[in-house]
Amino acid sequence: MTSLPDRKRLHVITWGCQMNVYDSGRMTDVLAPLGYAPAETPNGADMVILNTCHIRDKAAEKVFSELGRLRRLKEASGGHMILAVAGCVAQAEGAEILARAPYVDIVLGPQTYHRLPEMVARASRAGGAVIETEFPAEDKFDHLPDSTTPQGVTAFLTIQEGCDKFCSFCVVPYTRGAEQSRPAAAILREARHLVAQGAREITLLGQNVNAWHGEAPDGSTWGLGRLLRELANIPNLPRLRYATSHPRDMDDDLIAAHRDIPALMPFLHLPVQSGSDRILEAMNRKHTGTDYRRIVDRLRAARPDLALSSDFIVGHPGETEADFEATMALVRDVNFAQAYSFKYSSRPGTPAAGAPRQVAEPEKDRRLQALQALLREQQASFAQSCVGLTMPVLFTGPGRHPGQVVGRSPFLHPVHLQGHADLIGNEVLVRIVAAHPNSLAGTLVQERLIA
Numbered sequence: 158m159t160s161l162p163d164r165k166r167l168h169v170i171t172w173g174c175q176m177n178v179y180d181s182g183r184m185t186d187v188l189a190p191l192g193y194a195p196a197e198t199p200n201g202a203d204m205v206i207l208n209t210c211h212i213r214d215k216a217a218e219k220v221f222s223e224l225g226r227l228r229r230l231k232e233a234s235g236g237h238m239i240l241a242v243a244g245c246v247a248q249a250e251g252a253e254i255l256a257r258a259p260y261v262d263i264v265l266g267p268q269t270y271h272r273l274p275e276m277v278a279r280a281s282r283a284g285g286a287v288i289e290t291e292f293p294a295e296d297k298f299d300h301l302p303d304s305t306t307p308q309g310v311t312a313f314l315t316i317q318e319g320c321d322k323f324c325s326f327c328v329v330p331y332t333r334g335a336e337q338s339r340p341a342a343a344i345l346r347e348a349r350h351l352v353a354q355g356a357r358e359i360t361l362l363g364q365n366v367n368a369w370h371g372e373a374p375d376g377s378t379w380g381l382g383r384l385l386r387e388l389a390n391i392p393n394l395p396r397l398r399y400a401t402s403h404p405r406d407m408d409d410d411l412i413a414a415h416r417d418i419p420a421l422m423p424f425l426h427l428p429v430q431s432g433s434d435r436i437l438e439a440m441n442r443k444h445t446g447t448d449y450r451r452i453v454d455r456l457r458a459a460r461p462d463l464a465l466s467s468d469f470i471v472g473h474p475g476e477t478e479a480d481f482e483a484t485m486a487l488v489r490d491v492n493f494a495q496a497y498s499f500k501y502s503s504r505p506g507t508p509a510a511g512a513p514r515q516v517a518e519p520e521k522d523r524r525l526q527a528l529q530a531l532l533r534e535q536q537a538s539f540a541q542s543c544v545g546l547t548m549p550v551l552f553t554g555p556g557r558h559p560g561q562v563v564g565r566s567p568f569l570h571p572v573h574l575q576g577h578a579d580l581i582g583n584e585v586l587v588r589i590v591a592a593h594p595n596s597l598a599g600t601l602v603q604e605r606l607i608a
């Protein structure tokens with residue numbers, strides 16, 4: 158006779174990118190057979206995982222302040238609570254975490270979370286902390302169970318990890334390791350599974366997702382365009398997206414996929430970082446501002462309603478006022494529907510950290526404010542241009558007010574309207590009636606698009 162494991166409570170705190178959100182779900186899955194079920198708060202939890210991000214400043218400090226808070230809960234539990242630090246801060250600063258917070262039980266990098274059950278067993282036997290931050294020879298995806306935690310109507314699916322590009326400012330190649338692509342068959346299986354659990358929109362994830370080149374079922378190698386064509390054949394999956402991409406990997410077939418696949422949503426996050434060729438070279442981006450504009454032109458020719466999003470860094474070492482103006486000019490030329498912009502933040506161990514001509518903080522502030530004002534203007538005018546249009550909205554959950562539901566536009570806007578909860582999980586035509594700073598409001602045009 159087999160006995161079920163005791164029911165235990167697991168609380169996961171996630172910082173950073175969508176890949177971390179996905180990883181937190183998979184860590185939850187891998188611990189489920191041990192009896193761990195998700196808990197909303199750390200109070201009374203048997204285990205707490207901090208899934209951390211190292212991309213910009215103060216990441217480690219945030220982790221240490223959260224650990225200080227959790228230490229008290231751990232003490233209140235008589236030391237019973239297992240405390241784990243996962244993700245990129247763990248990868249980069251594992252030893253330091255254990256030195257400064259010796260009450261942490263487990264430190265694990267992003268490539269080792271399939272080994273969590275074994276680490277928990279080792280940590281429970283006491284005898285010191287468990288640290289696993291090497292890049293193991295085995296692929297964690299081969300050792301993970303199928304996802305058991307339903308993600309809902311919109312789901313993430315990691316298809317690629319790591320990065321070989323080594324942009325001057327970025328820690329990712331060091332924390333996530335070399336580029337790796339999952340085989341197509343495993344991705345297609347996971348996508349079908351997500352759809353069976355209710356997903357109607359899947360976002361394929363990777364640090365460099367359009368560099369994906371995975372093994373095809375016939376042993377050949379596919380690129381992302383081909384993979385998207387296969388995914389588009391899955392029944393009841395009306396929406397596909399991918400993030401985050403590099404301009405250098407935008408190949409002909411992927412651009413053609415934007416023309417050919419209606420399920421591929423007309424919204425693309427394509428980071429450019431800077432509009433100055435001098436700074437792009439210093440960043441080791443290996444593309445120019447003109448290259449980027451050309452790619453955007455080709456994408457818009459393929460899919461005329463395509464809206465663009467991007468990432469920008471201001472104040473990279475060596476950035477002059479003229480360089481910054483070149484970034485502003487590129488933003489004016491391209492016209493973005495949405496964007497993220499950051500002040501350059503020096504990351505230990507990256508080439509730019511030791512570069513001469515670091516830009517003074519007040520100057521970075523000024524440039525960031527000017528850039529964000531322009532981007533905000535473009536974002537607002539894009540949202541305003543949606544008013545009066547009819548577009549499919551995928552309903553994802555109840556709204557903030559009674560009788561309201563919220564959905565997602567093709568362009569990732571939240572869309573609110575008065576409607577029945579039956580709409581959730583369906584893609585329905587909606588007429589947009591108002592644009593707010595971070596959302597749209599609409600009215601139903603048609604009851605249902607998909608069965």
Ligand code: 5AD
Nearest residue numbers: 326327428468469499500501502504
């Ligand atoms: N400083 C500021 N922004 C950074 N990013 C990555 N590294 C840094 C850094 N050191 C930004 C880039 C990237 C996004 C995920 O974070 O714009 O595209």
Ligand code: SF4
Nearest residue numbers: 320322323324327329
């Ligand atoms: Fe970082 Fe550049 Fe790789 Fe993106 S492409 S993860 S910014 S090194």
